[in-house]
Amino acid sequence: MNKDIQKYNDAQSPADREICNVLAQEISKNFPDAENKIWHAHPVWFLDGNPIVGYSKLKNSVRLLFWSGQSFEEESLQNEGSFKAAEARYTSVKEVKKTDLKRWLKKAESIQWDYKNLIKRKGVLERLK
Secondary structure (H helix, E strand, C coil): CCHHHHHHHHCCCHHHHHHHHHHHHHHHHHCCCCEEEEECCEEEEEECCEEEEEEEECCCCEEEEECCHHHHCCCCCEECCCCCCEEEEECCHHHCCHHHHHHHHHHHHHCCECCCCCCCCCCCCCECC
16 A cells, blocks of 8 residues: 555544545555555545546535436436545445445546646546546
8 A cells, every 4th residue: 555545544433433434545556557546635546547436524424425426327326426426424434335445446447527628728628537
């Protein structure tokens, strides 16, 4: 695991650390060649420079965010923001369903919106895949 991501995870409470470690392990297992780093203070994985998935500690939960998640057509992901992102929130590692996570990660690879060039396109998203 990226040492900065491990440092982020280690800074969380024991329950949140457990969630973060499971998410990081599963994401890394499904995207072994993806760039991953702390981006805007949170762990994020990128494919070809495009943000795909990440997580962050919120006040009462850990949020798993898929940048193109609204296009996944998954009932258990909630829309987030005004673009195409969707999220799942966890308060316990028991809530992380690895079968769902694996399915979402496959969709994250095959369904992508071009966030990398969002500023260049003046806020207009284009579908990559």
